[in-house]
Amino acid sequence: MDQDRETRMGAALAQAAQSDSQGFAKIVEEYQAMVFSIAFHFLQDRGTAEDVAQEVFLELYQRLATIESGAHLTHWLRRVAVHRAIDQGRRKKHRSESALEDAPEPSATTALRDPILQEQLQKTLAELPEKQRMIVVLRYQEDLGPAEIAELLQMPVNTVKSTLHRSLEELRRLLTRRFGEIRYAFF
Amino acid sequence: MHFSEDDLKDALRRKDPGAGFTQRVMARISQKQEAEAAVRKEQKQASGRRWKWRWSPALASALAAVLLTVGGGVGYQQYERIQAQKRIDQQNAEMAKQKVMLALRITNAKLNHVFQRVNQSSGDIPKIRRQSL
Numbered sequence: 001m002d003q004d005r006e007t008r009m010g011a012a013l014a015q016a017a018q019s020d021s022q023g024f025a026k027i028v029e030e031y032q033a034m035v036f037s038i039a040f041h042f043l044q045d046r047g048t049a050e051d052v053a054q055e056v057f058l059e060l061y062q063r064l065a066t067i068e069s070g071a072h073l074t075h076w077l078r079r080v081a082v083h084r085a086i087d088q089g090r091r092k093k094h095r096s097e098s099a100l101e102d103a104p105e106p107s108a109t110t111a112l113r114d115p116i117l118q119e120q121l122q123k124t125l126a127e128l129p130e131k132q133r134m135i136v137v138l139r140y141q142e143d144l145g146p147a148e149i150a151e152l153l154q155m156p157v158n159t160v161k162s163t164l165h166r167s168l169e170e171l172r173r174l175l176t177r178r179f180g181e182i183r184y185a186f187f
Numbered sequence: 188m189h190f191s192e193d194d195l196k197d198a199l200r201r202k203d204p205g206a207g208f209t210q211r212v213m214a215r216i217s218q219k220q221e222a223e224a225a226v227r228k229e230q231k232q233a234s235g236r237r238w239k240w241r242w243s244p245a246l247a248s249a250l251a252a253v254l255l256t257v258g259g260g261v262g263y264q265q266y267e268r269i270q271a272q273k274r275i276d277q278q279n280a281e282m283a284k285q286k287v288m289l290a291l292r293i294t295n296a297k298l299n300h301v302f303q304r305v306n307q308s309s310g311d312i313p314k315i316r317r318q319s320l
């Protein structure tokens with residue numbers, strides 16, 4: 001399926017490279033969820049995430065000539081989205097909590113396992129330091145392995161593995177504290 | 188608090204940025220293109236102005252040369268006029284001098300004549316004196 005998408009995107013890329021805006025619009029539609037979600041899960045702010053996603057696509061438009069294939073396009077967009085989101089996070093030091101109604105709709109309609117747990121997981125994730133947060137996003141949103149994450153974030157694979165392990169422990173600890181507070185508030 | 192990897196994957200599922208995202212991106216691209224075109228136009232105009240500026244020293248030199256030539260011509264004409272006037276004044280002065288000299292010579296001759304007459308008839312003086320009395 002990924003290969004099929006990359007073939008389609010290769011064709012759209014060739015179309016866009018000849019200044020065909022339809023070709024570029026196809027690329028935006030195909031990758032908007034990936035780019036936006038990396039920024040949104042990292043920054044936890046819908047408006048800022050959309051700004052970051054738009055900037056990434058603007059940058060892509062200017063560098064279309066340097067993109068060689070569909071696979072290269074996916075890798076390029078993911079890498080630029082990651083770094084722009086980190087830059088934006090450093091600028092704004094975002095720690096805003098997003099309400100459930102403010103959260104964007106999931107792109108695929110699958111049954112939610114536990115909406116409260118998911119909301120708490122997202123909020124807790126926002127409390128992690130930036131590297132840990134981005135590693136968790138890339139591992140569980142983008143389904144990337146430690147080697148791919150290491151390549152994107154330019155860090156050793158073992159560091160990615162240990163950071164991921166530490167991040168999950170930290171998430172559990174923070175979530176337990178958060179749920180403890182909720183229980184305390186109810187009872 | 189326990190959660191599974193699937194819980195995390197669910198929480199971090201990809202989300203759509205909302206309707207109209209593609210249109211907003213395309214609108215920003217065309218805005219950016221228009222802004223870049225405006226900047227290019229401005230730069231082109233600015234480089235045109237710079238081109239004119241590069242030529243302005245030559246223009247200023249030519250203008251200075253014209254001004255010098257005209258000024259020099261006018262100055263020379265004025266100098267010539269002053270010199271001619273000086274020559275006329277000199278001629279007039281010379282003529283006046285000659286007239287004065289002539290007048291002095293006539294006066295001198297007349298006085299000499301009177302003096303001779305006085306000397307010749309010096310014996311008649313008392314008579315003259317009497318006549319004049």
